Amino acid sequence: MFxxxxxxxxxxxxxxxLSPVIALAMTLVSGIILFQLMGxxxxxxxxxxxxxxITHKYGWAELGVKAxxxxxxxxxxxxxxxxxxxxxxxxxxxxxxxxxxxxxALFFYGVDSVFVLPLMMVGGILGGMxxxxxxxxxxxxxxxxxxxxxxxxxxxxxxxxxxxxxxxWRDPDGFNFPESRIFSDSATLPVIWAGTRLHLGWIITxxxxxxxxxxxxxxxxxxxxxxxxxxxxxxxHAGFSVNRVIWxxxxxxxxMAGLAGLFEVSGPIGQLLPVISxxxxxxxxxxxxxxxxxxxxxxxAGLLLALSYLGGESAQITMNLPLAVTGVFQGMLLFFLLxxxxxxxxxxxxxxxxxxxxx
Amino acid sequence: MADILIAAILTIIxxxxxxxxxxxxEMITEKSGVLNLGVEGMILVGAVAGFATIHSTGSAxxxxxxxxxxxxxxxxxxxxxxxxxxxxxxxxxxxxxIFGIGVSALVGQDLVGIAYDGLPKISIPLxxxxxxxxxxxxxxxxxxxxxxxxxxxxxxxxxxxxxxLVLRAVGNSHDAxxxxxxxxxxxxYxxxxxxxxMAGLAGAYLSLAYSPLWIENMSAGRxxxxxxxxxxxxxxxxxxxxxxxxxxxxxxxQLHAQAFGVxxxxxxxxxxxxxxxxxxxxxxxxxxxxxxxxxxxxxGKPFHPTA
Numbered sequence: 001m002f003x004x005x006x007x008x009x010x011x012x013x014x015x016x017x018l019s020p021v022i023a024l025a026m027t028l029v030s031g032i033i034l035f036q037l038m039g040x041x042x043x044x045x046x047x048x049x050x051x052x053x054i055t056h057k058y059g060w061a062e063l064g065v066k067a068x069x070x071x072x073x074x075x076x077x078x079x080x081x082x083x084x085x086x087x088x089x090x091x092x093x094x095x096x097x098x099x100x101x102x103x104x105a106l107f108f109y110g111v112d113s114v115f116v117l118p119l120m121m122v123g124g125i126l127g128g129m130x131x132x133x134x135x136x137x138x139x140x141x142x143x144x145x146x147x148x149x150x151x152x153x154x155x156x157x158x159x160x161x162x163x164x165x166x167x168x169w170r171d172p173d174g175f176n177f178p179e180s181r182i183f184s185d186s187a188t189l190p191v192i193w194a195g196t197r198l199h200l201g202w203i204i205t206x207x208x209x210x211x212x213x214x215x216x217x218x219x220x221x222x223x224x225x226x227x228x229x230x231x232x233x234x235x236x237h238a239g240f241s242v243n244r245v246i247w248x249x250x251x252x253x254x255x256m257a258g259l260a261g262l263f264e265v266s267g268p269i270g271q272l273l274p275v276i277s278x279x280x281x282x283x284x285x286x287x288x289x290x291x292x293x294x295x296x297x298x299x300x301a302g303l304l305l306a307l308s309y310l311g312g313e314s315a316q317i318t319m320n321l322p323l324a325v326t327g328v329f330q331g332m333l334l335f336f337l338l339x340x341x342x343x344x345x346x347x348x349x350x351x352x353x354x355x356x357x358x359x
Numbered sequence: 360m361a362d363i364l365i366a367a368i369l370t371i372i373x374x375x376x377x378x379x380x381x382x383x384x385e386m387i388t389e390k391s392g393v394l395n396l397g398v399e400g401m402i403l404v405g406a407v408a409g410f411a412t413i414h415s416t417g418s419a420x421x422x423x424x425x426x427x428x429x430x431x432x433x434x435x436x437x438x439x440x441x442x443x444x445x446x447x448x449x450x451x452x453x454x455x456x457i458f459g460i461g462v463s464a465l466v467g468q469d470l471v472g473i474a475y476d477g478l479p480k481i482s483i484p485l486x487x488x489x490x491x492x493x494x495x496x497x498x499x500x501x502x503x504x505x506x507x508x509x510x511x512x513x514x515x516x517x518x519x520x521x522x523x524l525v526l527r528a529v530g531n532s533h534d535a536x537x538x539x540x541x542x543x544x545x546x547x548y549x550x551x552x553x554x555x556x557m558a559g560l561a562g563a564y565l566s567l568a569y570s571p572l573w574i575e576n577m578s579a580g581r582x583x584x585x586x587x588x589x590x591x592x593x594x595x596x597x598x599x600x601x602x603x604x605x606x607x608x609x610x611x612x613q614l615h616a617q618a619f620g621v622x623x624x625x626x627x628x629x630x631x632x633x634x635x636x637x638x639x640x641x642x643x644x645x646x647x648x649x650x651x652x653x654x655x656x657x658x659g660k661p662f663h664p665t666a
Contacts, residue, residue, distance in 0.1 A: 142641045143644045144645075147449070167624060327465075331458025331461050342445050
């Protein structure tokens with residue numbers, strides 16, 4: 001072989017941060033090729049996708065609106081991924097959060113009290129936690145793979161939401177549309193930037209990012225999570241309980257996904273609909289990886305992936321491109337990132353010469 | 360009564376066939392020591408490629424081949440990443456699914472709303488006219504026959520052939536296999552491609568025979584159910600086959616129960632296959648020794664030849 005992979009003596013810290021940047025650049029290049037293949041003017045398409053959405057104040061606010069669930073879920077999932085706990089059912093936990101939190105809103109429909117919104121948040125968090133507790137229980141008690149159970153529960157959650165909005169929770173004055181009542185003002189998140197849809201959830205998200213940062217870098221819980229993930233044997237000798245880490249990771253993921261779901265229905269949407277998320281729970285997995293499983297990284301990765309949603313909508317409106325382009329971009333970004341990550345632990349070496357070459 | 364029963368069993372066969380393909384393919388991949396979570400994505404690209412081909416050429420043979428090739432092509436991306444670039448298998452598999460959903464929706468946007476008659480049924484002369492057994496076993500489309508053949512082939516390959524033994528060796532101890540001189544990476548490459556090709560066939564069956572049309576995300580979690588089936592079957596081909604028919608049965612049962620107007624909302628019945636997957640997974644995983652005894656020992660572990 002002409003080029004071979006050689007293990008680096010030490011993991012390259014440089015590459016940890018450079019890899020997402022290279023991946024993004026490669027995604028853009030592939031995007032140009034993709035647009036050419038589709039017969040679309042690629043300069044215009046890329047502009048519509050990545051620049052146009054943030055050329056105005058409303059766009060920046062929308063970036064925050066879309067980034068809120070992505071960051072909130074991504075930051076929680078990254079804790080679990082560090083511990084090798086693969087909760088990929090965040091989409092379902094988000095849905096349960098929306099159901100439970102939205103249920104509170106419908107129960108107190110017309111009640112004008114400052115306590116409604118906090119209660120809804122508690123409902124959302126508990127709903128998400130409850131849904132995540134199932135895979136946690138099945139994994140710790142019966143050794144059932146949490147990837148598969150949490151994912152199956154996502155399908156169940158979506159169907160459950162569908163039952164509710166088609167049946168008991170349907171708006172009595174809604175002409176039989178599968179929608180709940182529109183939440184009353186006391187059950188709607190306050191907007192924090194006048195004239196936009198940016199809501200209180202954005203502030204809470206930033207607080208959560210800071211809290212998880214402290215949790216992971218300064219507390220014994222964060223230390224346990226990292227040890228159990230990287231060196232399970234060492235963790236066992238230190239007396240750390242793997243099961244507790246599994247429970248903690250899944251419940252945290254569920255809680256934040258549930259909260260994100262509640263934010264969606266009491267913020268931008270304002271009611272319960274059969275579909276309440278364009279796959280935020282899945283995209284958050286990409287966010288966690290692009291963000292290097294670090295809270296600050298996740299924050300920026302969340303903004304980037306939020307832009308891909310806005311870009312998809314903008315390109316659909318201005319250039320009549322299919323919305324599915326968003327998913328293609330997201331998938332490519334993760335592919336390239338995973339490929340570039342090889343450079344953290346390995347380096348390419350040309351076999352002809354002695355010198356190391358960084359690819 | 361017999362007619363109704365035959366009709367019911369026939370629909371179970373159609374529901375089980377895609378699962379047979381996808382799960383047997385994934386089983387071979389896992390036997391080589393690689394966990395590919397991208398089955399759902401590979402099924403979808405297989406489905407859209409198959410349907411696009413039948414729409415533009417009208418040839419069923421080409422369409423089936425296109426599905427197979429598309430699944431294998433996507434799998435080769437996975438293989439390149441996890442074998443060539445040492446990427447994490449779990450994350451790469453997830454990326455494959457996300458990418459597959461997006462790409463299939465993009466390619467298929469112009470195909471929505473077009474119908475196709477479905478793959479032609481091939482009746483085997485004489486045998487197909489036997490009462491009861493004839494319609495059950497000898498009046499199917501080519502992919503159903505193929506799924507019967509596949510389970511025999513896979514079982515025979517793993518148990519009785521030398522390459523099958525080598526595949527299992529690579530999955531159980533890649534270091535030992537490498538030391539003896541087997542090309543671990545190349546064998547895994549082929550196993551991953553086979554898994555992708557079979558997932559592609561599963562997709563082609565969905566869009567050409569099961570419900571001959573294209574809808575975004577039409578696999579509806581079958582890729583994940585296939586992954587669970589492999590665990591349920593403890594990596595044994597005949598149990599995979601049996602499991603696929605069990606799930607096919609559950610899927611059809613919930614459809615019929617809806618049609619008969621059971622006093623339960625349709626969505627609750629639709630939850631059944633997913634809930635059944637969880638239950639089955641729990642039952643089989645409960646005994647940790649059983650899993651340990653049967654699972655390929657190197658599954659999910661990266662291999663980097665040092666010498």
